[in-house]
Structures are given as structure tokens and as C-alpha cells.
Amino acid sequence: MKPAAFEYFRASNAVQAVGLLQQYREAKILAGGQSLVPLMNFRLSRPSALVDISGITELARIVPTAHGLRLGALVRHQDLVDNPMVRETIPVLAEAAAHIGHWAVRNRGTVGGSLAHADPAAELPAVMVALGADIVVMDAEGERKIPARAFFVGFYTTTLGSDALIVAIEMPRPREPVGFYEVVRRHGDFALAGALVEAGESTGAVTWFGVTPAPVRMAWTALAEDEGLRRQQWERLTRDLDFAGDEAFRRPLAVTVAERAYQRARGGH
Amino acid sequence: MVETTRIELLVNGERLTADVEPRWSLADVLRHQLGLLGTHVGCEQGVCGACTVLLNGEPARSCLIFAVAVADGVAITTIEGMNRAEGMTPLQTALREHHGLQCGFCTPGMVLTAHALLTREPEADEGRIREALSGNLCRCTGYQFIVDAVAAARPAYRKEEP
Numbered sequence: 527m528k529p530a531a532f533e534y535f536r537a538s539n540a541v542q543a544v545g546l547l548q549q550y551r552e553a554k555i556l557a558g559g560q561s562l563v564p565l566m567n568f569r570l571s572r573p574s575a576l577v578d579i580s581g582i583t584e585l586a587r588i589v590p591t592a593h594g595l596r597l598g599a600l601v602r603h604q605d606l607v608d609n610p611m612v613r614e615t616i617p618v619l620a621e622a623a624a625h626i627g628h629w630a631v632r633n634r635g636t637v638g639g640s641l642a643h644a645d646p647a648a649e650l651p652a653v654m655v656a657l658g659a660d661i662v663v664m665d666a667e668g669e670r671k672i673p674a675r676a677f678f679v680g681f682y683t684t685t686l687g688s689d690a691l692i693v694a695i696e697m698p699r700p701r702e703p704v705g706f707y708e709v710v711r712r713h714g715d716f717a718l719a720g721a722l723v724e725a726g727e728s729t730g731a732v733t734w735f736g737v738t739p740a741p742v743r744m745a746w747t748a749l750a751e752d753e754g755l756r757r758q759q760w761e762r763l764t765r766d767l768d769f770a771g772d773e774a775f776r777r778p779l780a781v782t783v784a785e786r787a788y789q790r791a792r793g794g795h
Numbered sequence: 796m797v798e799t800t801r802i803e804l805l806v807n808g809e810r811l812t813a814d815v816e817p818r819w820s821l822a823d824v825l826r827h828q829l830g831l832l833g834t835h836v837g838c839e840q841g842v843c844g845a846c847t848v849l850l851n852g853e854p855a856r857s858c859l860i861f862a863v864a865v866a867d868g869v870a871i872t873t874i875e876g877m878n879r880a881e882g883m884t885p886l887q888t889a890l891r892e893h894h895g896l897q898c899g900f901c902t903p904g905m906v907l908t909a910h911a912l913l914t915r916e917p918e919a920d921e922g923r924i925r926e927a928l929s930g931n932l933c934r935c936t937g938y939q940f941i942v943d944a945v946a947a948a949r950p951a952y953r954k955e956e957p
Contacts, residue, residue: 527839531797534817534863556864563859564840567820576817578864604853628930630847630854630908714929 529566533575540585540664540693543577547689548666550575555691557600560627560635561643585638585693588612594699599638599692603650607632616657616697618704618722622649625706628714638692641677644684644740647716649708651678652735655743656704656722659697665690678740702726705791707783708736719779725791732760732784737776738767753785760784800863806831807876815862822846822857825873833874833903837932844931847904848873854908854930874903877910885951886910886944895944897935904931909945917952919945 537543547553553575554562565571579585579600586600588609595615606612606623613620626632626649640650641661654661654674661672663686677684686692708720717736724730733743744763750756760781769776799814806829813828825831837843839858846858849872865871877884886909896902905928912919912927919927924945933941
């Protein structure tokens with residue numbers, strides 16, 4: 527199908543984009559378009575106006591910070607895969623980004639877009655929750671930071687206001703090894719289940735995606751040496767997950783992805 | 796009557812103008828305004844890859860891009876831009892020799908994606924070829940012959956672009 531008609535505006539800076547969002551209450555931000563445009567093509571989304579931010583070059587930069595990296599909202603997924611600074615500073619971010627869609631989609635899709643869209647099976651929201659990133663948003667009041675752990679509410683729902691724009695993501699360098707694993711039917715599909723595991727010596731955390739309405743992070747302590755016992759420990763953690771139906775299918779997958787992500791964090795494959 | 800905007804697109808090295816509604820996809824503008832029918836429109840949701848074009852040499856879904864939003868100076872390559880005066884390119888010849896197409900619906904997207912890959916990575920192994928082509932669906936061939944053809948075209952990319 528074809529999208530419904532809309533007014534098109536090209537913003538030349540973030541302040542102007544926020545001003546347009548104020549002025550046109552039904553407007554949506556257009557960045558890479560890889561989530562929004564399919565919805566529009568099927569008329570599941572019919573914004574009256576689009577504010578195109580893809581020409582704002584200062585939002586497309588990756589900058590090192592004292593604690594890690596600052597990613598502009600317009601950084602493309604393929605940039606995360608290819609960028610040497612990302613691979614060096616936050617390798618799990620490059621690894622997770624390689625699992626997003628297919629090459630042609632990664633060439634267009636943006637970090638900010640993926641976070642604002644908040645698909646429960648998407649990789650980047652989970653990475654941000656796992657690593658404790660801050661999402662820098664701008665609205666009429668100015669810039670503020672929302673911790674990723676307070677950003678994702680549920681299916682396609684965030685605490686970002688409809689008049690606010692994501693301008694950047696501030697990511698700390700992980701202190702501990704982080705493993706990533708997801709189960710997909712075909713490479714490039716949305717994950718049926720996925721997990722990131724931070725693995726310290728005796729403590730750590732697991733962040734699940736694809737199994738609950740939004741990414742969920744839980745701490746763990748004293749994991750067993752034996753894989754069978756560890757699986758029981760993961761299983762106990764999954765009892766606090768809201769599987770939103772389909773529990774019999776999702777719980778064993780959640781255990782498996784957590785275990786495999788843990789093994790990867792520990793350097794196995 | 797919805798207002799149209801005049802845009803200029805750099806397609807296959809030529810500057811072309813079109814009057815477009817903002818809601819028109821690049822795929823539809825290429826086909827219906829510019830008459831470049833080699834860009835095929837399958838799913839219109841970014842899944843099938845039939846509408847793949849190259850933007851500055853990188854594959855992109857033209858069904859998920861509004862023509863009005865294509866930045867000035869971005870070089871668009873469609874399958875028509877792969878034509879050579881001397882005939883088919885080595886990649887296209889390899890597809891024919893390896894029976895890498897039947898109905899041909901997916902072929903323009905396959906050729907452009909494979910061309911972009913081999914231009915970047917002339918030594919791409921079979922795993923890389925499969926990964927790069929995984930975003931292009933083919934309902935005829937079962938993929939093996941396409942992968943064989945792309946692998947066979949690698950030598951042509953080692954020296955210079957065909």
C-alpha cells in the first residue's frame with residue numbers, strides 16, 4: 527500500500543525540529559525511516575506531518591567521552607558495526623548492531639529511531655538498558671537525560687514525549703565482559719528471544735529482550751559452575767518476567783539465551 | 796489536488812527532475828515519474844529487497860525512502876545504471892551462466908546488492924555473500940545458484956570495477 531498524505535518539513539537543526547514538533551502536534555520525526563515508513567505504507571501510522579532530521583549532520587557523529595561514547599541519534603546501525611572506536615570501546619554494541627535487520631536496513635536505520643520505536647524484540651534498546659546508557663532528549667524546555675532503564679515502558683512505548691526529539695545516547699564503557707546472544711529463525715529477523723549478560727566474578731546482570739513487552743534487567747549473584755545448575759538459576763530469575771502470554775514457549779528460550787550470553791561473556795562460543 | 800514539490804535526483808550519473816508528492820516512495824518515483832522500471836516493488840515494507848537501489852554505493856530499500864527526503868547530491872544507482880555499452884557485466888554474465896535467475900523479479904536487487912558487496916569486499920567468502928544477500932528474497936532459485944554466481948564474479952572485482 528501507499529502512505530496517507532502528509533506535510534513534509536526538513537529540519538536543519540535540532541531546535542528547529544523540536545519547534546516543528548510543537549507546532550504540528552500530529553507530526554512524527556523521520557530519521558532513517560526503517561520502522562516508521564513500513565507502518566506508514568500500511569497506514570498503521572498516519573502522521574499529518576513528518577519532520578525530516580536526516581540532514582542534521584551534527585546528530586550523526588560518534589564522539590569519545592570520559593566514560594565511553596556519545597552516539598548522535600542519527601548514527602546508522604551499520605556505522606556501529608564498522609566504526610573502529612565502537613568496536614574497541616563497546617564491542618558488544620557492534621556485535622548487537624550486526625544482528626539488526628539486513629545490510630540495506632542497517633545502512634539507513636538509526637540508533638535514535640530504534641530507541642524511539644521501542645520494538646520489544648529490538649537489539650539496541652536492550653543494549654542501552656544493559657549498559658545503563660543515558661538517552662539525551664530535547665524538547666521546548668531544552669536538553670535533558672533520561673536513563674535508558676527509565677525509558678522503555680512496554681510494547682512500542684517510551685517515556686519520550688511526542689514533542690521531544692532524541693538527540694544523542696551517552697554510553698558508558700562496560701566495566702565487565704558482556705555477552706550477547708539471540709535466537710532468530712533466520713539471520714536478520716526480529717529476535718524470538720535475546721539476552722545480554724554482564725559477567726563479573728561473582729555478580730552480574732542479565733537483560734532480556736524479545737520475551738517481555740520491554741527489555742528487563744535483573745541482577746544475579748553466585749552462579750553455579752555447572753551448566754545444569756546455572757540453567758535452574760536462570761529459570762528462577764525468569765519467574766519474575768512478564769511474558770505477556772506464550773509463556774510455555776518463551777521461558778525455555780529465555781533460559782537458553784541467558785546461558786549462551788553468559789558463556790560468551792566468559793569467552794566461550 | 797495535493798501539492799507537489801520539484802526535486803532533483805542524481806540517478807545513474809544523470810541529473811533528473813520530478814514533481815513529487817511527499818508521500819511518494821523513491822521506488823515509485825523511479826518507476827512512475829522517471830520510467831526506470833527495473834526497480835521492482837514487492838512487499839513495500841522493507842522485507843523482500845526487490846526495490847533495492849544503491850545510495851552512494853550502499854544498498855538501501857527504495858520503498859522505505861521518500862523521494863523528497865533524498866539528500867542533495869546523493870548518487871542513486873538503479874539496475875539500469877549497471878548497463879554497459881559492451882553488454883552484460885561479469886556479475887550479470889555469471890548469473891546467467893550459473894542459472895542464478897528464473898522469473899527475474901528479485902534479480903535487480905540481487906545484482907545491486909552483490910555489486911555493492913564485491914566492490915567493498917572482492918574476497919567475500921560464501922558466508923559473507925549469503926549474509927549480504929540475506930535481505931533479498933528469491934522464490935525461484937533456492938539461492939545456491941545465486942551464491943555460486945556471485946562467488947564466480949569475484950575475480951572481476953579484484954582489479955577494478957567492471
